[in-house]
Amino acid sequence: MKIKLFSYNQLDTLIHQLSGLTKLLCFLIMIFTVILTYDIRVLLFMLAFAIVCFRISKIPFDQVKLIFGYILVFLLFDFVLSFVFAPQYGVEVLGTRHEIFSFGGPFVLTWEELYYLSCKTMKYLCMFPVGFVFFFTTNPSEFASSLNHIGVSAKICTTVALTMRYFPDVSRDYTNISLAQQARGIDMSRKEKLGRRIKNVMALLAPLIFSTMDRVDAIANAMSLRGYGKTKKRTWYSFRALQRNDYLALAVCIVIFVISLSIRLFVTKSYFYNPFIGW
Amino acid sequence: MSKKPLFTTKTLVGTGLGAALFIVLTMFVKVPSPIPNTTINITYGVEAFFGVVFGPIAGGLIGLIGHTISDSLMWGTPSWAWVAGSAVVGIVSGLCYYFMDIESGKFSVKDAVILCVLSVLGNAIAWLLVAPAGDMIQYAQPWDYVFAQGLMAFGSNAITTCVLSVLLCFAYSKTRVKKGSLDIE
Structure with a gap:
C-alpha cells in the first residue's frame, strides 16, 4: 500500500522546467487534438510525439511498467469486445467494404473494421504517455495554481x-x-x-x-x-511566471492542434479518414 | 425546501477531504461481489452521503476531482466520460441537501426513500446516458457496446449507492446533537 502521489520527483529535464500552467494547457490541447481526430496519420504522429515527450521527461519505465501492462490487457479486451458487439461498425462509419474472411453469421472481418479498431486503440494509446508526462512532472501545489x-x-x-x-x-x-x-x-x-x-x-x-x-x-x-475566503482573489506561492521555453512549448502544441484540425476540415473533410476509397 | 448556504469554507474543506476519501476507496477497497471475479465499488455510496451533508456542488466536485485523480493515479489518464458520470451522481444525490436537515440529527425513513430515489435517478442519468454518450463522442464507438458497459455499472452502482448512503446517513444523524433535545426539569 506504499504509494507516492503522482510519484512526482524533481528532475532537471526540459519538461520539468516548464511552468505548471504551460503543462496543463499543453495537456488539454493534446487531449482535444486526439478527441477531435480519427485520422490514422494524425494519430500515428501524436503517438510518436507523446513517446518523444515521455523519453525527454526521463520517467523511468519501471515506474509505469505495471500500469502499462494493465492498459495493454484492457486495450486487447476492448478490441475483441468491440468486434463482437458490432462487427460491421467500421463498414458503417467508413462507407466502403473490403472483406478479409468470415467467422460465420454476421461476424465478417473487414479491412474497414480492422482499421477502425486500430484507430480506436491508437487513440487510447496516445493519451497514456501524455497523461503520464503531465502527472509525473507537475508539482501538486503548482498544479492548483495553474488551474x-x-x-x-x-x-x-x-x-x-x-x-x-x-x-x-x-x-x-x-x-x-x-x-x-x-x-x-x-x-x-x-x-x-x-x-x-x-x-x-x-x-x-x-x-x-x-x-x-x-x-x-x-x-x-x-x-x-486565518481569514480564508474574505476576498475573492488570492495569490499562489508556487506559481512560476512563463518563460521563453513555455511559449515555445505552447506554440508547438497549438501548431499541432491547428494542423490536425485543418486536415480534418479541409483535406479529408470528415471525421474519419478512409484509405480504402479507390481500392 | 429550506434556504441553505451553497459553498462555505466548510463545504470547501468537506469537498476536498471527500474527494481524498473517494480516491482512497476507489484505489484500495475491494469488496468481492456475488458474481465471481468482480468487485463492488463502494465509492458512490460515500459520495452520495457527502452530497447529503454538504450539498450538490460538493457532491459533483467530489466526483469530478476524486475520479479524475484516482483515474490518473491508476491509469495515467482519466476517462473523461466516466468522470462526468461520477460528477452527475454526486450532483443529483446531493439535491437531498435541500430536502433534509441531517446536521441537526434528523433523518427519517421518508428522507431515506427520497435519498434512494435521487441516487437511483443520478446513477441512471450518469451510467445510462452521460458516460455512454461521452464515450461514443470521444471514441466514435457503437452505442450498443458503450450502453452495455453503462448498464453493468448502473446495476451495481445504484444498489451500493442506495444501501451504503442510507446506512451512513442513519449512523451520522445519530452522532449529531438534536435541536431541542434538552428538557427543563
Whole structure:
C-alpha cells in the first residue's frame, strides 16, 4: 500500500522546467487534438510525439511498467469486445467494404473494421504517455495554481490542493482502521456471507468517515480563523511566471492542434479518414 | 425546501477531504461481489452521503476531482466520460441537501426513500446516458457496446449507492446533537 502521489520527483529535464500552467494547457490541447481526430496519420504522429515527450521527461519505465501492462490487457479486451458487439461498425462509419474472411453469421472481418479498431486503440494509446508526462512532472501545489490561472475559481483550486494534501493522511487513516478491524476479526473477503460482508464494510467505513468529518471541522475552523475566503482573489506561492521555453512549448502544441484540425476540415473533410476509397 | 448556504469554507474543506476519501476507496477497497471475479465499488455510496451533508456542488466536485485523480493515479489518464458520470451522481444525490436537515440529527425513513430515489435517478442519468454518450463522442464507438458497459455499472452502482448512503446517513444523524433535545426539569 506504499504509494507516492503522482510519484512526482524533481528532475532537471526540459519538461520539468516548464511552468505548471504551460503543462496543463499543453495537456488539454493534446487531449482535444486526439478527441477531435480519427485520422490514422494524425494519430500515428501524436503517438510518436507523446513517446518523444515521455523519453525527454526521463520517467523511468519501471515506474509505469505495471500500469502499462494493465492498459495493454484492457486495450486487447476492448478490441475483441468491440468486434463482437458490432462487427460491421467500421463498414458503417467508413462507407466502403473490403472483406478479409468470415467467422460465420454476421461476424465478417473487414479491412474497414480492422482499421477502425486500430484507430480506436491508437487513440487510447496516445493519451497514456501524455497523461503520464503531465502527472509525473507537475508539482501538486503548482498544479492548483495553474488551474486558477486558466480561469477555474480559486475556491475550487483550494479544494483540489486540499484533496492532494490530505490524500496521504486519509489513506493512512484507512490503513490503520482496516488493520484494527481485521485484528478484531472483521472480514470483507469472499469467505463471509454477502449480508455479513456489507455489515463489515460499514464497520470499516463508519470510523473512517466520522474521523474525516471531525477533520473537516478542524480544518474549516482553522481556515476561517486565518481569514480564508474574505476576498475573492488570492495569490499562489508556487506559481512560476512563463518563460521563453513555455511559449515555445505552447506554440508547438497549438501548431499541432491547428494542423490536425485543418486536415480534418479541409483535406479529408470528415471525421474519419478512409484509405480504402479507390481500392 | 429550506434556504441553505451553497459553498462555505466548510463545504470547501468537506469537498476536498471527500474527494481524498473517494480516491482512497476507489484505489484500495475491494469488496468481492456475488458474481465471481468482480468487485463492488463502494465509492458512490460515500459520495452520495457527502452530497447529503454538504450539498450538490460538493457532491459533483467530489466526483469530478476524486475520479479524475484516482483515474490518473491508476491509469495515467482519466476517462473523461466516466468522470462526468461520477460528477452527475454526486450532483443529483446531493439535491437531498435541500430536502433534509441531517446536521441537526434528523433523518427519517421518508428522507431515506427520497435519498434512494435521487441516487437511483443520478446513477441512471450518469451510467445510462452521460458516460455512454461521452464515450461514443470521444471514441466514435457503437452505442450498443458503450450502453452495455453503462448498464453493468448502473446495476451495481445504484444498489451500493442506495444501501451504503442510507446506512451512513442513519449512523451520522445519530452522532449529531438534536435541536431541542434538552428538557427543563
